[in-house]
Amino acid sequence: MxxxxxxxxxxxxxxxxxxxxxxxxxxxxxxxxxxxxxxxxxxxxxxxxxxxxxxxxxxxxxxxxxxxxxxxSTISDRDARDLYEFREALECLAVRLFVERATQDAINDLHDSCTTLFAAHDSLDVAAMIDAKNHFYEIIYAGTENKVVGAQAKLLNGRLAGLRAQSLSQPGRPARSKNEIKDVLLAIEARDAAAAADLWRQHIGNAARTALNDPQTTPDSL
Missing domain, CATH: 1.10.10.10 (Winged helix-like DNA-binding domain superfamily/Winged helix DNA-binding domain)
Structure with missing residues (x-):
C-alpha cells in the first residue's frame, strides 16, 4: 500500500x-x-x-x-443474504442503466475489459479475477451516468470482498462465472437491457449460493 x-x-x-x-x-x-x-x-x-x-x-x-x-469486518449468514439481496437490486439497475445510457465507446471498453477478465478466470488467480472484475464494474458504473449507483455499489462490493473471494475460490466457479458474464456481455452489446439485467440477476444468485454454502461463512447468531 x-x-x-x-x-x-x-x-x-x-x-x-x-x-x-x-x-x-x-x-x-x-x-x-x-x-x-x-x-x-x-x-x-x-x-x-x-x-x-x-x-x-x-x-x-x-x-x-x-x-x-x-x-x-466479518459477515454472518444473515448479513450476507441481506447484502447479496441489495447487490442484486443495485447491480441489475446498474446494468440496465448502462445498456440504456452508455456510449458505444463505453461498450467497446467493456468488451475489451472482458479479455483481461476472462484470462484472469482461466488463470484461477483469485486476486487477478477480483482486480479485473472491479475494472469491469468501474466501466459499468461510469456508463450509468448515475454517481449514486456507482458510489453505493463500490461500498457494497467492499463489504462483500471476502465472500467474493470465497466464491471464486470454489472449484468450477470461475469457469461458470466466465460463461455467465459472456452471456451478459452479448445482451449488453445487443442493447437488450431486460435480458442483460435478468442474466446479471442469475449471475449474482449463483455467486451468492456458492459463497453462502462455503463452510467459512460466519454462522448467523440470530
Whole structure:
C-alpha cells in the first residue's frame, strides 16, 4: 500500500488505501489491523490511521471492539443474504442503466475489459479475477451516468470482498462465472437491457449460493 500527499487529504488517501486492500481481498474478514504496521506502510501518523479506521468502521469495512484494535469486518449468514439481496437490486439497475445510457465507446471498453477478465478466470488467480472484475464494474458504473449507483455499489462490493473471494475460490466457479458474464456481455452489446439485467440477476444468485454454502461463512447468531 502506498499513498501520495497530493490530490486528496492524507486521511482520505489512507482510507482509500486500506479500503482497497479489503476490496481486493488482501485483508481478510477477522484479520487484525496493526496500527504500527499501517503507519509504516502508508508513512502516516497514528492519528491519521485512527481517523481512517473510524471512517472505515462507519462504512462497515472494519470493526473496532472496545479496548481492542480494529479488525476487518466479518459477515454472518444473515448479513450476507441481506447484502447479496441489495447487490442484486443495485447491480441489475446498474446494468440496465448502462445498456440504456452508455456510449458505444463505453461498450467497446467493456468488451475489451472482458479479455483481461476472462484470462484472469482461466488463470484461477483469485486476486487477478477480483482486480479485473472491479475494472469491469468501474466501466459499468461510469456508463450509468448515475454517481449514486456507482458510489453505493463500490461500498457494497467492499463489504462483500471476502465472500467474493470465497466464491471464486470454489472449484468450477470461475469457469461458470466466465460463461455467465459472456452471456451478459452479448445482451449488453445487443442493447437488450431486460435480458442483460435478468442474466446479471442469475449471475449474482449463483455467486451468492456458492459463497453462502462455503463452510467459512460466519454462522448467523440470530
Amino acid at each position: 502506498k499513498i501520495t500527499r497530493i490530490v486528496a487529504p492524507v486521511r482520505a488517501q489512507a482510507v482509500e488505501a486500506i479500503r482497497d486492500e479489503i476490496i481486493r481481498g488482501n485483508l481478510l474478514p477477522g484479520q487484525r489491523l496493526v496500527e504500527r504496521e499501517l503507519c509504516e506502510q502508508l508513512d502516516v501518523s497514528r492519528n491519521t490511521i485512527r481517523e481512517a479506521c473510524r471512517q472505515l468502521e462507519a462504512e462497515g469495512f472494519i470493526e473496532i471492539p472496545p479496548h481492542k484494535g480494529p479488525v476487518v
